[in-house]
Amino acid sequence: xxAAAGGRTAGSRRPGPTPPVPGRRASGGPxxxxxxxxxRVPRFGAAPSRVTAAIVLVVIGLVFAVPLVAxxxxxxxxxxxxxxxLAHYTAIADPLNAATYQPVFDGLGASLxxxxxxxxxxxxxxxxxxVITALRYPRLRRVLEFVCIVxxxxxVVVLVVGFIPVYxxxxxxxxxxxxxxxxxxxxxxxxxxxxxxxxAITAMDMAVLSEAARSLGASWWTVTWRVLLPNxxxxxxxxxxxxxxxxxxxxTLASFLSRTTFQTALVLVQQxxxxxxxxxxxxxxxxxxxxxxxxxxxxxxxTGEKESA
Amino acid sequence: MTVTAPAAPTSLxxxxxxxxxxxxxxxxxxxxxxxxxSLRVEPGEFVSLLGPSGCGKTTALxxxxxxxxxxxxxxxxxxxxxxxxxxxxxxxxxxxxxYSLFPHMTVRQNVAFGLEMRRVPAAARRERVIDALDMxxxxxxxxxxxxxxxxxxxxxxxxxxxxxTRPRVLLLDEPLSALDAKVRVSLRDEIRRIQSDLGxxxxxxxxxxxxxxxxxxxIAVMNAGDIEQIGTPExxxxxxxxxxxxxxxxxxxxxxxxxRGGDVFVYGFRVPALDAAAADGPVIxxxxxxxxxxxxxxxxxxxxxxxxxxxIRRTTVRLDDDTVVTVQHEVGDRRVAGDAVAVRLLGAPVxxxxxx
Numbered sequence: 001x002x003a004a005a006g007g008r009t010a011g012s013r014r015p016g017p018t019p020p021v022p023g024r025r026a027s028g029g030p031x032x033x034x035x036x037x038x039x040r041v042p043r044f045g046a047a048p049s050r051v052t053a054a055i056v057l058v059v060i061g062l063v064f065a066v067p068l069v070a071x072x073x074x075x076x077x078x079x080x081x082x083x084x085x086l087a088h089y090t091a092i093a094d095p096l097n098a099a100t101y102q103p104v105f106d107g108l109g110a111s112l113x114x115x116x117x118x119x120x121x122x123x124x125x126x127x128x129x130x131v132i133t134a135l136r137y138p139r140l141r142r143v144l145e146f147v148c149i150v151x152x153x154x155x156v157v158v159l160v161v162g163f164i165p166v167y168x169x170x171x172x173x174x175x176x177x178x179x180x181x182x183x184x185x186x187x188x189x190x191x192x193x194x195x196x197x198x199x200a201i202t203a204m205d206m207a208v209l210s211e212a213a214r215s216l217g218a219s220w221w222t223v224t225w226r227v228l229l230p231n232x233x234x235x236x237x238x239x240x241x242x243x244x245x246x247x248x249x250x251x252t253l254a255s256f257l258s259r260t261t262f263q264t265a266l267v268l269v270q271q272x273x274x275x276x277x278x279x280x281x282x283x284x285x286x287x288x289x290x291x292x293x294x295x296x297x298x299x300x301x302x303t304g305e306k307e308s309a
Numbered sequence: 310m311t312v313t314a315p316a317a318p319t320s321l322x323x324x325x326x327x328x329x330x331x332x333x334x335x336x337x338x339x340x341x342x343x344x345x346x347s348l349r350v351e352p353g354e355f356v357s358l359l360g361p362s363g364c365g366k367t368t369a370l371x372x373x374x375x376x377x378x379x380x381x382x383x384x385x386x387x388x389x390x391x392x393x394x395x396x397x398x399x400x401x402x403x404x405x406x407x408y409s410l411f412p413h414m415t416v417r418q419n420v421a422f423g424l425e426m427r428r429v430p431a432a433a434r435r436e437r438v439i440d441a442l443d444m445x446x447x448x449x450x451x452x453x454x455x456x457x458x459x460x461x462x463x464x465x466x467x468x469x470x471x472x473x474t475r476p477r478v479l480l481l482d483e484p485l486s487a488l489d490a491k492v493r494v495s496l497r498d499e500i501r502r503i504q505s506d507l508g509x510x511x512x513x514x515x516x517x518x519x520x521x522x523x524x525x526x527x528i529a530v531m532n533a534g535d536i537e538q539i540g541t542p543e544x545x546x547x548x549x550x551x552x553x554x555x556x557x558x559x560x561x562x563x564x565x566x567x568x569r570g571g572d573v574f575v576y577g578f579r580v581p582a583l584d585a586a587a588a589d590g591p592v593i594x595x596x597x598x599x600x601x602x603x604x605x606x607x608x609x610x611x612x613x614x615x616x617x618x619x620x621i622r623r624t625t626v627r628l629d630d631d632t633v634v635t636v637q638h639e640v641g642d643r644r645v646a647g648d649a650v651a652v653r654l655l656g657a658p659v660x661x662x663x664x665x
Binding site for chain 2: 204205208209211212213214215216217218219222226227230231
């Protein structure tokens with residue numbers, strides 16, 4: 001008997017045209033070659049041409065890029081003359097300005113602490129809840145999903161109205177430091193953190209893998225550490241990154257609950273030095289952009305792995 | 310081509326254990342999945358649990374594995390009650406219906422997992438992993454990931470992973486159902502070969518009677534949470550003790566007849582009833598297609614269809630009273646739709662059920 005008996009192997013696979021997907025060529029149109037070794041199948045015969053796709057990409061790219069480039073250009077601008085300078089960047093490091101910019105650094109520190117706690121909430125509360133629901137109470141999945149998605153359906157301004165009395169109690173118990181905002185932001189971040197973890201759970205047959213590991217002698221701790229978490233890693237990473245971006249973008253809660261975070265500090269500093277506020281805003285945007293790119297690359301890698309299977 | 314199967318590596322040799330389930334009950338809410346199931350599997354025996362969907366066969370296997378808690382009864386392995394022993398302490402190997410290899414681990418790491426859990430030293434672990442992969446002819450695939458293997462290869466790795474720890478009992482939960490027909494037959498035979506070589510007590514769950522008939526020492530036909538009949542494949546096929554078994558195992562013609570004094574009279578033919586104690590009166594007789602033959606004289610009818618099945622042919626005949634009968638006959642005897650024919654019963658004993 002051949003060792004390879006039993007069907008195809010990945011080793012025998014080679015780059016070549018992608019097989020047509022059933023149901024995706026309703027128009028019966030021909031496959032369109034789009035690159036070496038690959039074939040793009042028009043979806044329902046309505047796939048845009050290369051030119052159309054390029055135009056759409058350029059227009060959308062401009063919509064996003066123009067404000068960012070303008071913001072970047074603004075950070076280098078010297079007064080109203082239009083000349084460019086690095087003075088605004090060097091001013092940040094100047095000890096003479098330390099008192100002026102201190103609220104920004106304080107706010108940044110507070111936001112990072114909030115991000116850490118919010119991520120901890122995701123990892124220690126949401127993740128176990130989703131895993132336990134998937135393993136033991138699959139019928140509750142819809143309920144958990146509903147609970148986690150609800151915050152995105154309610155405007156933050158409305159949520160704040162509910163949070164204000166709650167935070168009177170929170171302040172009595174934990175004080176009124178900025179980090180206490182992480183409880184509220186943890187709720188705001190739920191919809192964003194829930195989805196990638198749910199997708200990762202759906203992508204693996206968690207119950208069967210757990211049972212297989214248990215039948216091989218693994219304890220529940222080993223099952224979690226050695227089997228479940230490695231397979232959920234990408235979803236967990238995406239959930240954490242999205243939580244961080246939510247924290248760094250959240251202004252309304254901090255403002256209405258009178259906490260100083262990165263965003264509220266920027267507004268404060270902007271009144272005295274708009275250039276420095278713009279520099280930090282740009283930095284926050286770039287950071288968020290990098291996180292999203294990393295998430296995208298993780299997703300693309302996973303898709304690639306699945307396709308290679 | 311003749312293929313010589315390698316003998317089981319000594320590092321994997323196993324001594325089969327006795328498995329006993331006694332009056333096991335399991336409920337899911339109001340539904341009774343196991344209704345006092347009792348079963349004894351001898352050391353080294355290959356027993357299949359066969360039955361239709363929802364009959365409780367997978368529940369029984371999962372209860373034996375420790376993946377389902379039972380409500381009543383006892384489960385013993387080599388005499389020790391394991392009903393309250395957690396699954397990771399039961400020392401069983403299990404292959405699942407779904408592909409259950411850990412996707413982030415290579416084949417080698419997957420197979421080594423159970424040995425790591427048992428803290429087998431690294432050197433011995435390496436040797437036993439290679440032995441196990443040799444056994445399923447996949448040693449060359451040790452460094453691949455599951456997604457780089459076909460379905461059949463994944464299930465063979467899962468088998469190696471289940472056996473590498475030298476478990477006392479091997480449990481197979483429809484491991485072939487996700488595979489295509491050719492791979493299924495090949496892997497089925499391979500499982501049987503490996504099981505025989507290792508002498509490991511094996512319980513195999515399937516709804517595919519052909520699979521069960523082909524590989525089992527004994528088959529337990531399950532119905533409504535209990536065992537309807539248990540016996541060798543031949544016993545079940547030739548001497549079904551109930552209408553359910555006769556109907557479920559193999560193909561049967563359901564013909565009306567009259568039971569009188571232990572014999573059934575069907576279309577004027579007298580055939581002995583398997584259940585001699587059955588009450589006289591109108592019955593349904595379960596007659597195998599090979600126990601019906603074309604004849605010059607007999608019950609007349611018209612051929613509806615004829616199927617070529619390789620070494621035999623099966624022809625469906627609609628009798629004059631509209632009863633449909635399947636006849637198994639030689640390939641050379643070709644019948645076509647519309648042919649007027651006559652059939653007769655050959656007189657082999659038949660299972661009967663009271664006509665309700």
